[in-house]
Amino acid sequence: MTVRLPVTDYDLAATLGSGQVFRWHPRNGVWEGILGNQWFQLRQTHDGLEVEASGPVPDLQPLRQFLRIDEDLNAIRATFPKDPPMEAALSCCPGLRLLRQDPWECLASFILSSTKQIVQIQQCVTLLSERFGEPVSVPANCSPSFAFPTARRLATATEAELRGCKLGFRARYLGETARAVDANAVDLGAVGRLSTPRAREALVGLPGVGPKIADCVLLFAYGRQDAFPVDVWVLRALRCLYFPNRHPSARTLDRFTATHFGANAGYAQQYLFHYVRTHLGRQGLHSNAPRGVPSARRIRPT
């Protein structure tokens, strides 16, 4: 079955390919992925998106929520600072959207992300799903697909099995966090009802989860647009584009990211991240490039 979702200003490729999600893949001009236990194929059209699904007509509400299709992107972009780097980022990918992911899948995926390239994260997540996820019904001409493994399933996987998915030292973190979530030591549903600083605190308590990964989950799964993940790319972007020829401390950068980018700072962050990765590259961000990640371990005040 095919359904049309009318929407303007939606850049599907930038959205699904900007390192927020790791299980959507381009194939012959369309994007294929799994949401829950449902296989979808998405195609960008001139006036929106075209959706193919396997099996009988599914409830499209989860897909609409995931894609955040009903959101007023212009209103969000209007809150971004009017400065040259931000203008450049905005013009490079006008229809980039944030997604709203399942908290567990997002958390588990980003635990794998530390010092890995996006392609490698995709590879790990695919292996995990193939080995520990439930099979999902797909159209006849498509390769087998699997749901993202539950916390319960990963909680019982051995560290050797997880390492077999090329997780390396992250295997222990994922196993321990899966057990914590399965045992409800951290209730991911309840986290969504906490204030952003409290939610961040709860997530940072999990093995392998520091401020950066917590902010990714807050932003990409819980829709907390005040969360501002700072990874090596964003750090380079901040230093090069906003503090050229200076050496801002971690504290200075913290204050800057908490105030300069407005109410939807996390959204702005995604534009910067995608812009510098796709248009500037490492070479384009040479100025006082960092030698490592920021040492800040900040919990922002409310």
Next chain:
DNA sequence: GGCCAGGTGTACC
């Protein structure tokens, strides 16, 4: 072969 990747945990000062 060396450097780097959507970092975190730990030891040490």
Next chain:
DNA sequence: GGTACACATGGC
């Protein structure tokens, strides 16, 4: 409080 290093693996 900050700094340095280990931690797996693969692409370039």
